[in-house]
Amino acid sequence: MDMFGGINPAVLIASLMAASVPIMLAAIGELVVEKSGVLNLGVEGMMIMGAVCGFVTAVGTGSAVLGFLGGAAGAMAMALVFAVLTQVLLANQVATGLALTLFGLGLSSLIGQGYVGIKPPPTGAVPFGPLADIPVIGRILFSHDPIVYLSIAAIAAVWAVLRFTRTGLILRAVGESHDAAHALGYKVTRIRVLAILFGGAMAGLGGAYVSLVRVPQWTDGITSGAGWIALAIVVFAAWKPWRVLIGAYLFGGITVLQLNLQAAGARIPVEYLSMSPYLITILVLVLMSADRARAAMNAPAALGKNFHASR
């Protein structure tokens, strides 16, 4: 049953699925935001606000479900600040996004002051009963908490909406050419604000997953850069939902695999193992952008450009 140096592949795959959830949720949210033509670099700030608001809500109410909702709401509030600044006041998106991250890191630390060393209510696995006992498959598919399934469902839903629905078509139109969409009578600003809020909610869920499930506790700086990895995965995925899933699993998988290889005493130098997730991300980005025309075609044409109706 054990392959490569005493690591059980079923256990490994189950682990990487859980480890990838925060970056996957944040990345699929950011994909929708970027598809609408907005570049929000504040993912890290929204995630950590989601982590702290989720934690505070869960501890206060004693319910993990409410915790996740609180996390989504907290990050949405951050996203709303970004939306007002960039869509109403037409501030520079890159600068505002960076500021949002710094603001989020500081504010989360302030909110979390009294919550260090407290344990949140547990989030259990979904009870699949006998299904979980199926060898290999049971461990991989039926041993997770609800958020793991939610993250995969979110990928499928975003893919379906963007591809098959009128809503998705409008969203993409706004992201490709806001002037054309505006000329057709679509409310560009309103659509973008809604997309930004959706992105915030997803980042918040991802952050709450970190503080409620993956590390069940609150400490300052708990997300430690996951938001930036999510941003990279959106580019890596060439703005395609299923590739976000692949990117998140690849990154999470290599991270989990390198730790498992170390724990199993693999005879590979540790430096290479630790570097590998980042190295492979860079490698794939290079390979993808080698074909310059195709890489550029996939980015929404109006990405990062502010829209003003008078033009």
Added chain:
Amino acid sequence: MNRRTLLAGVAMGLALTTGGAAQAQMDKVKACFVYVGPIGDGGWTYQHHQGLLAVEAAYGDKVETAYQESVPEGADAERVLTQMALSGCNIIFTTSFGYMDATNSVAAKFPDVKFEHATGYKRESPNVAVYDARFYEGRAVIGTIAGRMTKSNKIGYIASFPIPEVIQGINSSFIHARKVNPDVTISVVWAYTWFDPAKEADAAKALIEQGVDVILQHTDSTAPLAEAAKTPGVIGFGQASDMAAYKPSPRVASIIDNWAPYYVKRVGMLLDGTWESTASWEGIAAGEVEIGEITDAVPAEVKAEAEAIRDAIAAGTYHPFTGPLNKQDGSAWLAEGEVAEDGVLAGMNFYVEGITGDIPQ
């Protein structure tokens, strides 16, 4: 001068070298601290901040304190230190290894300000002192508990960076686990971070999946304990702070860094004009390294055994690195009864015999 005679009785870990001449007494001291993480990390920085609070409590209005959290190790640190020196700090404690060069470079420009650098070894000006704690003494105690408590005979170690302090910890833990349990093996996972809760949790999870049932950590967050709590039968130890939230299990004991005695002593020396550039390396005996409460999850006889080692180290009758000990490649290191020299420990870059795997270079 009473204090001076009193302090002369305190056993100094390393040879003292006299730096600057004694200065005049001061009526009021401004003591400043530079932290590598947030004071809410529940570990390393939290403990340094407890030391700051102890200084305030000890000297009341004779002392003024200031601190800055989460200062990156590197060029940024130099800017922060310069600002502190300009803003009237009389003594500045830089509490992480990575501040070493910044501390020495700023100290050269401000000869009237005293600098104290934690865990480093460079003292380029007479106004720089260094201090460290013998964490490996604590590791000897919890290594004993780990060796006795493991059922799978596999213990795991979440290591941060391959620096001597961490390697001392791995060796000391392993030597004492093996001493009480000849079948024990140790798996080391290098996280390459001091503080990354998600990564630390993943590392703990990977170890548990490999059959490890006792986890020792050399990183600063409580995440490995939270991960251990998810699996019945897996135990861990508080690191730097007591991490009492995870009592009685998975946290069965802890190594506590208590910087308060040193900080109070050094600020006091500045007040009465006896501050000198020293290299201090204290351990359990001076109260700088403490073992937190060993909980009831540990059988009484194991607890007694661990406490006996702690007390022997405190009394100076036992050194964790006492021969016979070989290096990993089987070459002789310490003969029967021989004790490791501080110089060798301070530059430790090898595993002892019995540990598999390589130290990243």
